[in-house]
Amino acid sequence: MNVIIMQGEHEILCCGARVKICGKRIRVVSEPKILRCPLNETLYGFKSTNKDTVKKIVETKMRNYGFCCQHRVFDDSVVVPYGASEMIKACMNDGLLTCAVIVCEGAGTVITWNPSLVQGIGARLTGIIKTSPIPDIIKHIETHKGVPLDSANAKIDPAEGVKKALKLGYEEIAVTVASFQAKKIADIRKFEKNKNVNVTIFSVCNTCATEEDAKYIADADVVCASASKIIRERIGSKALMQIGVAIPIFALTKKGKRFVLNYLSTFSEKTVVFRSSLPYLVAGREPTLKE
Numbered sequence: 001m002n003v004i005i006m007q008g009e010h011e012i013l014c015c016g017a018r019v020k021i022c023g024k025r026i027r028v029v030s031e032p033k034i035l036r037c038p039l040n041e042t043l044y045g046f047k048s049t050n051k052d053t054v055k056k057i058v059e060t061k062m063r064n065y066g067f068c069c070q071h072r073v074f075d076d077s078v079v080v081p082y083g084a085s086e087m088i089k090a091c092m093n094d095g096l097l098t099c100a101v102i103v104c105e106g107a108g109t110v111i112t113w114n115p116s117l118v119q120g121i122g123a124r125l126t127g128i129i130k131t132s133p134i135p136d137i138i139k140h141i142e143t144h145k146g147v148p149l150d151s152a153n154a155k156i157d158p159a160e161g162v163k164k165a166l167k168l169g170y171e172e173i174a175v176t177v178a179s180f181q182a183k184k185i186a187d188i189r190k191f192e193k194n195k196n197v198n199v200t201i202f203s204v205c206n207t208c209a210t211e212e213d214a215k216y217i218a219d220a221d222v223v224c225a226s227a228s229k230i231i232r233e234r235i236g237s238k239a240l241m242q243i244g245v246a247i248p249i250f251a252l253t254k255k256g257k258r259f260v261l262n263y264l265s266t267f268s269e270k271t272v273v274f275r276s277s278l279p280y281l282v283a284g285r286e287p288t289l290k291e
Contacts, residue, residue, distance in 0.1 A: 008068075008106070008131070008132025008133065008134060008154075009021065009022045009130070009132050010022075010068050010105055010106075010128070010130065010131045010132060011128075011129040011130040011131075012058075012105070012126050012127055012128055012129060013126060013127035013129060013178075013180075013205060013207070013208065014032070014054050014057055014058055014126050014127075015032035015033065015034045015037060015040065015049050015053075015054050015057070015207070015227075016032050016033025016034055016207040016208050016227065017029075017030050017031060017032035017033070017051065017054045018030045018129070019054065019055075019058055021058070021068050026055055026058050026059065026062075028051040028054050028055050031050075031051065031290070032049045032050065032051065032053075032054050032290075033207055033208060033227065033289055033290055034049045034207065034227050034287050034288065034289060034290070035048060035049055035287075035288040035289065035290055036048055036049060036287060036288040037049060037227060037287040037288075038246045038247075038285065038286075038287065039080070039246065039247055039287075040053075040057065043079070043124075044056075044057050044060055061124060061126075065124055067105065067124070068105050068106065068131075068134070069134075070134055070135070070136040070137070071136070072105075072106065072134070072136065072137045072140065073120075074117065074120030074121065074140060074144070075120060075123060076089070076115075076116040076117075076119040076120045076123070077119075077123070078119075078123075079123040079124055080123075081244070081267075081269070082243050082244045082247070082249045082263075083122065083123075084122065084176055084202040084204050084222070084224060085102070085118050085119045085121065085122025085123060085125070085176075086119060086122075086263065087202070087222070087259060087260065087263040088100050088102075088115070088118050088119075088122075088174045088176075088202065089115040089116070089118050089119040090115075090262060090263045090266045091174065091200075091259050091262055091263065092113075092115035092118065092174075093115050093266075094262055094266075096172065096258075096259060096262060097172050097173065097174045097200065098113060098170050098171070098172045098173070099111060099112070099113050099165050099168070099170035099172070099173045099174070100112055100113075100115075100118045100173070100174045100175070100176075101158055101161035101162050101165055101173060101174070101175040101176070102118060102121055102122060102175075102176050103121075103125070103128050103156055103158075103176065103178075104121045104125070104128075104137065104141065105125075105128050105131045105134075105137070106131060106132070106133065106134030106136075106137035106138065106154065107131070107133070107134070107137050107138050107141055107148045107151065107154055108131055108133075108148055108149055108150060108151075108153070108154035108155045108156045108157075109148065109149035109150075109155060109156050109157055109158060109160065109161040110141055110146050110147070110148055110149070110161070111146065111147050111148075111149065111161055111164055111165045111168065111170075112141070112144075112145055112146035112147070113145050113146075113170070114144055114145035114146060116144070117141065117144045117145060117146050120144075121141075122176075126205070127178050127179075127180070127204075127205035128156060128178075129156075129180065130156070131154045131156065132154055133151060133152065133153070133154045134154075138151050147164075147168075149161050149164055156181070157181075157184070158175050158176065158177045158181060158184050158188065159184045159187040159188050161175065162175050162188050162191055162199055163191070166191065166197065171196050171197050171198060172198050173197075173198070173199045173200070174199075174200045174201075174202060175188060175199060175200070175201055175202065176202045176203075176204050177201060177202070177203055177204070177220070178204055178205035178206075179203070179204075179205055179206045179207075179208055179209035179210075179213045179217065179226075179228075180205075180208065180213075182203070182209070182212075182213040182214075182216040182217050183216050184216075185201055185203070185216045185217065185219050185220055186216055186219065188201060189201075189219060198255075200221045200222070200255060200256065200259060201219070201220040201221050201222070202220065202221070202222045202223075202224070203217045203220035203222070203223040203224065204224050204226075205224075205226060206223070206224055206225060206226040206228045206231045207226040207227040207228055208228075209226075209228045209230050209231055210230070211230060211234070213230075214230050214231065214234040214235060217231065217235060218234070218235060218238060218252070220252060220256075221251070221252060221253045221255050221256030221259070222249060222250070222251055222252070222256040222259060222260065223235050223239075223249070223250045223252060224247065224248075224249055225247060225248040225249070225250065225279075226247065227247075227286075227287035227289060229289065231250075232248065232279050232281065233279075235250055235252070236248065236250055236278050236279025237278060237279065238250075238252055239251060239252055239278045239279070240252065240253070240254065240256070240257050241256075241257045241260060241261075241278075242276075242278050242279060242280055243260060243264070245280065245281070245282050245285050245286075246285045246286060246287070247287070248279055248280070248281075250278070250279070
């Protein structure tokens with residue numbers, strides 16, 4: 001697609017940089033925290049990261065995948081080998097989950113019982129801080145077994161999303177929580193006081209996670225380390241299981257481990273499993289952060 005038709009105002013995180021999108025204007029308002037990221041190199045071809053490459057990554061997402069645009073692409077093919085949406089989709093397909101609470105630009109928090117929509121939304125998603133309603137995106141979600149938490153305002157609130165999922169009758173729920181909303185994890189855990197409710201928390205978009213954020217993230221089930229040294233150091237050592245080396249994914253609970261193992265049972269590529277103290281890190285494989 002060569003035509004980019006953007007709507008509303010959006011604020012996102014990309015490589016740890018804040019990016020504001022308004023109309024046709026893309027403005028990178030802070031420096032990226034990453035100098036080099038193996039995932040971005042694989043997906044977008046950039047060997048180093050700066051404000052200019054961040055802007056080009058966002059432009060590519062818009063041009064090729066309709067990110068923040070009315071022609072948003074919802075392709076449910078696997079993009080990131082150990083991505084949260086990939087794992088949630090697999091667990092929904094196998095009946096371990098009945099519903100997911102996720103975030104989509106142009107819609108805000110979304111409740112969906114469609115595993116294909118989970119992956120279609122999350123495949124190339126970046127951290128959404130704020131977003132505005134985009135009618136075509138909302139329409140796609142509503143016609144593909146999903147419902148926004150607040151379509152009028154595109155509100156982002158994972159705890160309120162779980163609450164709405166419960167009102168809709170779902171009890172086996174997955175929810176993604178970005179580091180800048182890590183405190184919501186404590187609110188979400190309160191729902192499990194009802195013995196019939198089982199919420200699996202995926203902590204995502206953690207490149208900018210702080211020490212304070214890590215205290216809440218420690219209560220998640222599955223945590224993506226992103227490019228964060230804090231998450232590797234504070235969370236990795238608490239993990240029962242790790243998958244991936246460049247961007248480690250940590251399973252912190254037996255439930256999280258079960259979900260990760262279920263995903264691996266559907267994984268087509270060859271893997272190796274061995275015992276190790278965690279986190280298991282390999283020099284030269286991880287993202288390089290700015291000092």
